[in-house]
Amino acid sequence: MSGHSEHMLQDAIEKLKESGVRITPQRHAVLEFLIEAEIHPTADDIYKALEGKFPNMSVATVYNNLRVFRELGLVRELTYGDSSSRFDWNTTKHYHIICESCGKIVDFHYPSLDEVESLAEQVTGFDVSHHRMEVYGVCQECKHEKHQII
Ligand SMILES: [Zn+2]
Ligand SMILES: [Zn+2]
DSSP states (O other), rough: OOOHHHHHHHHHHHHHTTOOOOOOOOHHHHHHHHHHHOOOOOOHHHHHHHHHTTTTTHHHHHHHHHHHHHTTTTTTOOEEEEEEEEEEESOOOOEEEEETTOOEEEEEEOOHHHHHHHHHHHHHHOOOOOOEEEEEEEOOOHHHHHHOOO
């Protein structure tokens, strides 16, 4: 684990302790995986990555942990209209680019489009809370694979 990740892990553990959440070895492992993974994993991804280490763990346990983290504001849940929510450790504002071939989600930083929110508010009379923008395409690995097949 890099120093930065280690620091984020310690911060998260502090926050959990302050909220009275018990740090079980499984919970610790899920946290660690979330911080290290840059793919915005699904609960299933996390389960598959950790089941070897924790044979007693179930997908439901992973979900429960993720729910606790989400309620404390440690992770953001990205829903896609199906059962496969993805979990984002980085709760600061950023945008996502999604690979249409493998489903990978990568962060990219662009100044927040606040003017879109204020315009939407003016035009519709809604109280705008946030917005979500996603860019789609084919990632470098998938592009590379395609070339190899051809
Ligand atoms: Zn891809
Ligand atoms: Zn993200």
